[in-house]
Amino acid sequence: MLADAVVRHYPYPAGWGANLARVNRVARESGLDAAKQLWLADPVFERSREIPEVAARLRGMVEEYTGWQFLHDSPHRFLRPPAIERLAEVDVPTLVLVGERDHSDSHGMAQLLAVGIPDAELVTLPGTGHMSNMDSPDRFNEAVLAFLDHRPPGHEPGAASAAGAPPPPPDRGS
Secondary structure, three states: OEEOOOOOOOOOOOOHHHHHHHHHHHHHHHOHHHHHHHHHOOHHHHHHHHOHHHHHHHHHHHHHOOOHHHHOOOOOOOOOOOHHHOHHHOOOOEEEEEEOOOOHHHHHHHHHHHHHOOOEEEEEEOOOOOOHHHHOHHHHHHHHHHHHHOOOOOOOOOOOOOOOOOOOOOOOOO
């Protein structure tokens, strides 16, 4: 399951990559507290900021975050070719979740994943943003459980559609 996923090397045509670069630059030039405030104000968290309990949790998460990635270049060695070019190698059923009110770049990445992974299913969660599991935990859990319910053990790849919501769960009354 990939929820509100970020894909390295995605071109970010709607500008979210520039927002992230700005947060990193502010951390290095003005300090971690300024970068965290800028990050919390990012449009990607708009829906989360509208829900008081989610906004409080998000603030707490950002306050506790060390910010190491804001201040340093990544020490990770990345795949060659990069994962964005290897999506067809994923050979397990994959649920791709994106919030309806998430950033348009997130929708682009979700679409890329759903089309590029052979047995992927894309579900857009109504009324949720980038933090879909926090913004709407009931809808999030329903989507995950519905996906799991209609995936029998040994499911053959290629049977799912990337065109929308999963089918209803099987009738358990019989």
